[in-house]
Amino acid sequence: MASLTIAEVNKLDSEEFIEIFGNVVENCKLAAAAVWSHKPFQDVDHLNQTIADFLDALPQKGKEGVLRCHPDLAGRLAQAGQLTAESTQEQRSAGLDQLTQDELSTLTDLNQQYKVKFGFPFVICARLNKKAAILNGLTERLKHSAEEETLAGVEEVKKICQLRIVDIVTSEAKL
Numbered sequence: 001m002a003s004l005t006i007a008e009v010n011k012l013d014s015e016e017f018i019e020i021f022g023n024v025v026e027n028c029k030l031a032a033a034a035v036w037s038h039k040p041f042q043d044v045d046h047l048n049q050t051i052a053d054f055l056d057a058l059p060q061k062g063k064e065g066v067l068r069c070h071p072d073l074a075g076r077l078a079q080a081g082q083l084t085a086e087s088t089q090e091q092r093s094a095g096l097d098q099l100t101q102d103e104l105s106t107l108t109d110l111n112q113q114y115k116v117k118f119g120f121p122f123v124i125c126a127r128l129n130k131k132a133a134i135l136n137g138l139t140e141r142l143k144h145s146a147e148e149e150t151l152a153g154v155e156e157v158k159k160i161c162q163l164r165i166v167d168i169v170t171s172e173a174k175l
């Protein structure tokens with residue numbers, strides 16, 4: 001994805017903006033569509049904060065819905081090569097494409113337990129965690145309440161989103 005300056009971002013019409021930022025929150029074009037109206041953004045941080053505010057303002061069911069738009073880590077879509085480009089890279093960076101058979105069956109089992117308990121998938125920023133930290137995090141977070149996990153999941157969505165935005169928007173003014 002070509003880098004855009006914040007000035008260039010501020011010139012995008014809503015269709016262009018949704019096309020470019022439509023997956024900064026995984027499979028959730030609505031987030032991009034909603035924040036477009038907050039233009040102009042002063043800088044990347046302002047854009048990040050606006051999306052974070054949008055996510056925080058969602059009611060419980062909306063937050064759960066955002067989490068449900070995320071694919072399982074090393075799950076069915078990953079095995080079938082059907083993840084979004086962003087998610088494919090992120091899961092690879094955590095080493096989730098290099099799991100042993102044992103690690104894969106542990107992760108699959110824990111993911112399933114998590115979904116049965118909470119009704120949405122386990123979400124963690126794969127670019128900031130290696131496979132061991134993901135397996136530990138999943139084991140720990142399974143002990144939480146649904147409210148705690150909705151909030152923890154949304155915090156991870158924000159981290160994923162910030163890193164995706166950094167890939168799109170340059171923080172330097174173009175010469």
Ligand SMILES: NC(=O)N[C@H]1NC(=O)NC1=O
Nearest residue numbers: 071087090123124125126
């Ligand atoms: N389930 C889950 O955490 N999915 C994601 N995490 C991440 O960094 N990218 C994803 O798609």
